Amino acid sequence: MPHNRLEDLLPGDSMQDRLIEKLIAGNRSWANEIKARDPEYFTRLSREQRPMCLWIGCSDSRVPVSQALGLAPGDVFVHRNVGNIVSHTDLNCLTAIQFAVEFLRVEDIVICGHYGCGAVTAVIEDQRLGLGDYWLHGIRAIYDGLQEKLKTLGDDQGHEYVCEMNVLAQFYNICRTPIVRDAWDRGQRVSVHGLIYSISDGLLRDLGLHVSAADQVAAIMQRSQA
Numbered sequence: 726m727p728h729n730r731l732e733d734l735l736p737g738d739s740m741q742d743r744l745i746e747k748l749i750a751g752n753r754s755w756a757n758e759i760k761a762r763d764p765e766y767f768t769r770l771s772r773e774q775r776p777m778c779l780w781i782g783c784s785d786s787r788v789p790v791s792q793a794l795g796l797a798p799g800d801v802f803v804h805r806n807v808g809n810i811v812s813h814t815d816l817n818c819l820t821a822i823q824f825a826v827e828f829l830r831v832e833d834i835v836i837c838g839h840y841g842c843g844a845v846t847a848v849i850e851d852q853r854l855g856l857g858d859y860w861l862h863g864i865r866a867i868y869d870g871l872q873e874k875l876k877t878l879g880d881d882q883g884h885e886y887v888c889e890m891n892v893l894a895q896f897y898n899i900c901r902t903p904i905v906r907d908a909w910d911r912g913q914r915v916s917v918h919g920l921i922y923s924i925s926d927g928l929l930r931d932l933g934l935h936v937s938a939a940d941q942v943a944a945i946m947q948r949s950q951a
Contacts, residue, residue, distance in 0.1 A: 776802040778833040779825035781818065781895070783809040787924050788839050802829060807857070808844030808864055808891065809836060811898040823904045832914045836899055837929070838892040839922040845887050867894050889932060892919045893949050896934045900942045909939045 759766050777800055780790055784805045791801060804821035811818055825831045847854055848864045867890050875883045896919040899905060908915045919934030934949065936942050 770799050774799060774802075774829060776800055776825075776829060776831060778802070778835055779804070779822065779829075779831050780835045780837065781805070781809060781811060781821075781899070782837045782922075783807065783839055783842060783844070785839060785843065785924075788922055793922065793927065793929070802831060808842065808861060809838050809895060810844075810860070810863055810891075811836065811895040811902075812863060813898070813902070819902065819904065822899065822902060826904055826908050826913070826915060830913075832916060834899055834905070834915065834917045835920060836892055836895045836917070836934075837920045837922055838888050838895075839924060840885050840888050841924050842888050842891070845884060845891060849884060849887065863894065864891055867891055889921055892921055892932060893934065893946075895919075897942070897946055900936060900939075906939060 756767070777796075779802045781804050782788060782790060784807050790803050790805075791798065794801065802821070802825050804818055806815070806818065811822075813819075822834070825834070844857075844861055844864055845868075846852075847857065848861055848868050854861070864887075868887055871887060871890060875886065878886055896917060899917050905915055905917065914937070916935065916937040919932045921930045921932055922928070923930065932949075934945060936945055
């Protein structure tokens with residue numbers, strides 16, 4: 726008799742099965758709760774994608790995006806990676822920025838780091854991470870450039886300061902992408918913002934990083950590094 730379902734063709738593992746069952750059960754509960762409040766919600770959501778902003782953040786599982794912002798699915802276009810890094814060699818991140826700006830026409834890009842970032846900890850403690858060492862090269866350069874400032878700070882303050890300076894560096898990297906610069910050149914409305922999230926209390930902090938035109942970038946970078 727032919728198999729009708731993919732799961733019938735694959736060997737099962739009890740622990741994996743329990744995990745998948747838990748994920749599916751949670752998903753069904755979530756979807757049913759939403760449909761109970763608004764039966765047409767998913768039908769409307771499936772018609773188009775119109776997020777209010779692009780959010781670039783860290784992959785850390787303790788940093789929820791939509792939940793922490795009190796927003797619903799479809800409100801935020803999200804890209805996440807280890808250390809919330811924006812690199813000119815990362816085609817994944819750059820493609821997300823281009824898609825958001827040129828196709829979804831978002832008017833705001835948010836780069837958000839978080840205190841207690843494991844990527845920053847790995848750099849400060851000089852941990853060996855294999856491939857991760859290459860990925861975190863940019864944060865290591867930031868850390869190396871902050872040594873004099875860090876001598877005036879305690880360990881916890883120093884860690885938080887490196888997290889903030891990492892947001893500043895990635896904020897600048899976003900502003901310097903050809904994608905954002907070209908959007909500004911053609912008069913498209915795009916603003917870039919830098920925030921940081923605290924896992925210990927669930928609150929966002931505004932780092933005062935906000936630009937909406939190319940000629941504002943140098944001034945805000947100078948002010949932030951003063």
